[in-house]
Amino acid sequence: MDLDILGTGTCYLFDEKKLPVEKCFNITKKSVMLELQLDKKLRSLHVAYLNPKLKNHSSYGENYFKNHQVVAAEMLRADVLTFIKEESRLMPNTLFVLDCAPGLSEFEQKLLKECYHLTVGGKLKVQEEYVTTLDSAHVRKCIQCLNDSCQGLEVKKDLRSIRLILNDVQNYSGYLRGEGNDVEQRWKRIATEVKSVLVNKGIKVYFWGYSESIAMRTTYTDELKVENQIDEYIFTDNNFIKM
Numbered sequence: 001m002d003l004d005i006l007g008t009g010t011c012y013l014f015d016e017k018k019l020p021v022e023k024c025f026n027i028t029k030k031s032v033m034l035e036l037q038l039d040k041k042l043r044s045l046h047v048a049y050l051n052p053k054l055k056n057h058s059s060y061g062e063n064y065f066k067n068h069q070v071v072a073a074e075m076l077r078a079d080v081l082t083f084i085k086e087e088s089r090l091m092p093n094t095l096f097v098l099d100c101a102p103g104l105s106e107f108e109q110k111l112l113k114e115c116y117h118l119t120v121g122g123k124l125k126v127q128e129e130y131v132t133t134l135d136s137a138h139v140r141k142c143i144q145c146l147n148d149s150c151q152g153l154e155v156k157k158d159l160r161s162i163r164l165i166l167n168d169v170q171n172y173s174g175y176l177r178g179e180g181n182d183v184e185q186r187w188k189r190i191a192t193e194v195k196s197v198l199v200n201k202g203i204k205v206y207f208w209g210y211s212e213s214i215a216m217r218t219t220y221t222d223e224l225k226v227e228n229q230i231d232e233y234i235f236t237d238n239n240f241i242k243m
Helices: 011-018 069-090 105-116 136-152 172-178 183-196 212-217
Strands: 032-038 039-048 128-134 162-167 204-208 240-242
Touching: 128 136, 136 162, 162 172, 162 183, 172 183, 183 204, 183 240
Parallel strands: 128 162, 162 204
Antiparallel strands: 032 039, 204 240
């Protein structure tokens, strides 16, 4: 589920009517099944995507709310929660991936809190994943977001399972190797400094290595459809280093 109301995760997928607007979650309250080639096998992925108009208008479904984006957000939150409850009831082993906007908005914080309430009695398990580049502003914003949510989400810290992933999209490691530095030690120092300013000391920090393949495939005007390249966006164990 793409919950970023800016539409950055799904807007470009509307090319060639692969994900038609009339089947977006705002209107149907359902997901759309896409067939994918993964490891030379035909697989399926269910996508619940938002109407790109949300990034420019205070709208939800077929309703428009002038200057009242919060009303649209509340309606969306209620429908997402109903969808999760119903799908998990019908298929208990379903994995839900909620792709949130950077900064974890009030709408997303409320939804996350309600998901944690569903963990009571084992109805749902929650794993939070936060991803940041090594840009200093991005890292600081992510740290602030995590600290704010730990203090304001009203969920006990010991109930939350959180991973912070430092994504080396700029090939930072490559620059360090060129200078003859110990890359692994430098990463550990960065991870130690990040952990020292996090309110929740139980957050696990990981490093996701640079991938030239992904960098090439996501370059502007040369990006490939995620329907056909889904394996390129999976955080594989080979790329992970726990700090």
